[in-house]
Amino acid sequence: MEQLMVGICEDNREERVRLLDMVTEAAEKVTVEAFSSAEEFLKSYYPGKYDLIILDIYMEGMSGIEALETVRKTDSRVEAAIETTSQDFALESYRLRAARYLEKPVKMEDVSELIQSVIRKKEAEPHLEVESEGSRVRIPFDRILFVEQKGKMLWIHMDDEREIPFRGRLDDEEQKFPSGQFLRCHKSFLVNLSKIRGIDRELLTFVMEDGQNVHIHRQGFFNAKRTYEQYLYSIAEGWKNR
């Protein structure tokens, strides 16, 4: 089990310390960082830094909801929990995919349940294991942007700008990727549909989350576009039914 990274953002000092203690207690391998304001939290934040962030809703300056909004612009993966006293922000937290509410005052069992669920989710995360440069690497599918064939090597482009090379042919390796999420859009490209930001019709490419272009085979353009659209629709269809 890897180290669990947790970030806490809470302006009330006592509450912050309490929360820090509870999180540390809830899991064995956990690293916690605590901040007293959203601004401070965002200053040190980068996508992929944490597995879980806990935010207070009402703080001096920027609110927890606003902070989460900023986080979500670059990181759609991190789990988030919101401390609150009421259910008034249900819609916002739905939109920002906050895992759950922590009702104030925060209770130990709620925190430990939250931590456990994050750990479970992290462990159960579908992933790929490959031999790269002499070591085994565990790559969660959700973090892959696309896979590219270059000569005899396959390059996995990750959402944190890492590129992981390993030996193989895309035709063979393609089956290892979940077919609903990945699309073979070109002879040498396999793309993660959930990481596509849009389609560039001039260049015939998928524009990825981080702005990279992934080529689409010209004849397959309509099919690729359609598959992408169907994937989009399925997101809306599956939302709330998850």
Place this chain on the structure above:
Amino acid sequence: MFIESDIGVRFIKNMLKWQLLKTSGIRFDNILSREKQALLKTDDWKEWWDRFGGRIRWGWFAAFCVCCLILIWRVIPYYVSDSYTGGAAPLRKVNTAEVTVNGSKETVKLPAKISREGSETALQAEFHFTNERNDCYVEVRTAFAPLTVYVNGSKMYSFGAEDERPSFMKDPGTAFYMVPVRETGEITVVLQYTFPKTRSTISIPQLLVSNQSGLVRYHTMTTGGVLAASAIMFLAGVILVFVSLIIIRMDPGGYIFLWLGTFIALTGMWGFSNCDMALFFINDPNLWYMLSYISFFSLVLPLELTLENSVKFHRKKPLFLLRIFLMISMLLCVVLQMTGTVMFTQSARLYQILIPLSIFTFTFAVLVEAVRYKNKTGMLWVGPMLILSAASVAELVRYKDAVVYSSSQYFVYGVMVFGFFMCMIGGFQIRKSIQLSRREKEQEYRLSLLNREIDEQKKYQDTLLEHEKELRRQRHDYRHQLTVLKEFADAGKLPEIKEYLSQLREAIPTGKDIRYTENPVVNAVVGYYARAAGNVGASVNINISLPRELSRSVEQNLCVVFGNLLENVVEAEERIADSGRNVEKKVNLSAVMHMGHLVIHMENSMTGRPRKWGHFYISSKREEVGIGLTSIANIATMYDGNAEFRCEENCFISDVYLTV
């Protein structure tokens, strides 16, 4: 559809870009990345081959070409050899005849027009030829003149007697007849024409000698084309009229097609009834006489109406007056013919001038409209009208030169080309007009949504005011409650304090309004329709995740999208309720943001199925192009997205995505 053609354009553009880069000497690598180069370098010919359907479609195409070649190869001998099909014999024309008028006999070269000089009533033409066949037939033809035929002295055929035609016809119609010749050797054929009452000339054609199939073959070769073209035009015109009736229900622009169809059908009828060969189908010269002239006289009327409906003339009066005049004169001609006063053949003299003149007037009017007022539709009309004018001039010249006038081919072919052009222009106009009316409706709808939004905002403000009152009351209560608690505390009554606190907790006011989304404007519209759907008895399940702040135009367009989607739902649920069918009424709408796209998925129960007309969806309750789904699709495309609607069993599914 659009995208497909887009790709083609882009393909060509890329090619051009490539050529340009190559020739301009700019180094490739600087401009295009290696991948893009690889894309451009892919085998272009193979691209092209695949784009047009690959092996299978090309295979079909090749098979079709082979079939065509075989067909042509088989048909050629029919035109080259003289005795190919059905035992058709070669045709012989007897070019001279001894014509006796008023007792004086002279040899005349045929075909010829013989005029009446005095008061004589009859004319006799004598033909001589040698017959070697035992299945010989000669063909005789007469236009408006009663005719009796003698072969070697015995009477074989007579046409045009008074009792053979209705009383209002002074002269008979045009007829031809194949007279059998049983004897062989020297044959004398005598044709006895009686001068018509309404004309002073008789046309004597050449005498055609062959067997029956030879004669039929001759007619097919000379006028078969016009006959077929006319028949096709007649049918096409009639079909167009029926189609236009459907179009008119959706758009008044359909009247162009109604009148165009009538014009084409009338021309087809004229062409058909003017052909000698029409008599093969119905051997009634009187019928074809009537049909031919009536269609001829009336065909400019629908032409004028098409013109008037299509081109919005700045000066309507002259054409209107011309139409009235044409209408009255046509009615007059029919009345005069029916009373037996003036035959159509006589009034036709007027019309031979009137019809080309009208067509020239129309052309002139269109030209004026196009040149002086820069009328776009007028410009479109110029070409076809010039074609029509040319065709009518050609026909007129042909008529003047022809001794025997057996078909109106130039005009028929001219109208064919004209009709083809006009159908395209008409289609163009209707498309435009439908798009225009849709845009108008969209605008209206947007306005109505705006009003609804204002209403909702007023309601929202009312509730805010209500809240403030409530808050003031609570502040007052607060003091009171603290006093009570203090009293309890002073008296040390702990259970009472607990009891009172739990009571207070329950009294904390909760929000009553359902909030569907954070964005207040969209929420107002969604809320309105959700209530309406709920009132019909549908179970409503709506989840929309939208940011609170959106630009004004996005907000409005989203209102149109959600408004339209949900309005359709409310209508669909109402229809279910009305039909009384046992279908569960439900609607599930979810919309989620993903990578800057708003993705909407909606499922609602429905009965029946949506109808489509080309790109447009047809509204289920009104007989017209519905704006709902089409405008959703429009907005989606406008925001770099797409929309898809489909129908499963009792369930209508809408999928939309757009970049917000």
